[in-house]
Amino acid sequence: MHSPAMLSAEDLIKRYGDRRALDGFTLSIAPGEICGLIGHNGAGKTTFVEIVTGLIRPDAGVVTVDGRTPAQARDRIGLAPQELALYLPATLRQNLRLFGGLAGLRGRSLRAAITQTAERLLLTDCLDRPVGLLSGGQRRRAQAATALLHRPRLLLLDEPTVGADPETRAALLDLIKEVAATGTAVCYTTHYLPELVDLGATLALCSAGRVIARGDQDSLLAGLPGHLDITRPDGSVDQITTPDPTAELARLLAAGVRPSAVDIRPATLDDLYHSLAVTR
Numbered sequence: 001m002h003s004p005a006m007l008s009a010e011d012l013i014k015r016y017g018d019r020r021a022l023d024g025f026t027l028s029i030a031p032g033e034i035c036g037l038i039g040h041n042g043a044g045k046t047t048f049v050e051i052v053t054g055l056i057r058p059d060a061g062v063v064t065v066d067g068r069t070p071a072q073a074r075d076r077i078g079l080a081p082q083e084l085a086l087y088l089p090a091t092l093r094q095n096l097r098l099f100g101g102l103a104g105l106r107g108r109s110l111r112a113a114i115t116q117t118a119e120r121l122l123l124t125d126c127l128d129r130p131v132g133l134l135s136g137g138q139r140r141r142a143q144a145a146t147a148l149l150h151r152p153r154l155l156l157l158d159e160p161t162v163g164a165d166p167e168t169r170a171a172l173l174d175l176i177k178e179v180a181a182t183g184t185a186v187c188y189t190t191h192y193l194p195e196l197v198d199l200g201a202t203l204a205l206c207s208a209g210r211v212i213a214r215g216d217q218d219s220l221l222a223g224l225p226g227h228l229d230i231t232r233p234d235g236s237v238d239q240i241t242t243p244d245p246t247a248e249l250a251r252l253l254a255a256g257v258r259p260s261a262v263d264i265r266p267a268t269l270d271d272l273y274h275s276l277a278v279t280r
């Protein structure tokens with residue numbers, strides 16, 4: 001049985017003047033699912049996130065979070081926006097108190113949440129420093145901490161690892177997996193596709209204000225051609241893209257081709273992303 005979607009967006013339209021930032025955007029994300037939202041610059045990803053959090057209203061279409069409107073569901077949503085939104089003169093602890101308080105945490109549970117989240121995001125040493133004095137990567141982690149503090153039912157992360165070093169990235173991805181395992185739905189926008197492999201995310205490919213492909217990685221990649229590299233005895237390499245690299249290799253061998261090396265590679269998320277170019 002399918003559990004009801006934690007996030008459901010149907011047929012969203014958002015216009016800016018003549019431009020349609022969203023043009024029939026439909027997406028649902030189940031509890032515990034990590035959905036990678038990918039697409040070119042300007043495809044509508046941030047606009048979608050802003051509608052889900054209630055920051056802007058769609059011109060048409062319906063969004064629910066845990067069965068509620070975005071305004072009703074505010075304390076169930078955690079957002080790490082693309083543009084950092086932190087109070088720079090205040091310390092990280094003060095920032096976390098403020099965001100945690102807005103999400104309904106108080107007293108001991110707020111203090112415990114701050115300690116645990118800071119620890120998990122390698123921010124303990126930063127807690128009593130003004131956010132304005134933290135490095136770019138530390139600020140990114142601080143922003144993620146504000147989103148995660150209250151253990152939201154829906155976590156929206158808009159390019160949370162931009163400028164993050166490998167240690168930061170790994171800490172963040174681990175925490176996201178852990179949070180999803182508790183039933184939180186995660187909508188993860190990124191241009192770093194290997195992160196989505198690491199997260200085992202399902203994918204939503206966006207183009208021109210809509211979701212044009214949706215599913216798990218295996219099923220989306222299954223529809224794409226793979227690669228066959230044939231190295232000839234003279235050292236030249238033929239790079240062949242074909243729906244069935246193994247069958248193509250068998251055909252070439254039967255035709256008398258005698259490679260000195262062969263490399264068969266299935267389609268990757270990069271290939272999937274580049275297939276978007278067709279619909280740009």
Ligand SMILES: Nc1ncnc2c1ncn2[C@@H]1O[C@H](COP(=O)(O)OP(=O)(O)OP(=O)(O)O)[C@@H](O)[C@H]1O
Nearest residue numbers: 016019020021039040041042043044045046047048
């Ligand atoms: N406030 C605004 N006023 C006018 N146009 C806007 C506004 N916000 C977004 N747009 C336009 O809407 C479209 C979608 O923008 P959006 O920021 O949602 O894309 P995106 O997929 O998040 O891109 P990126 O990968 O660069 O973050 C773009 O054409 C953008 O120029």
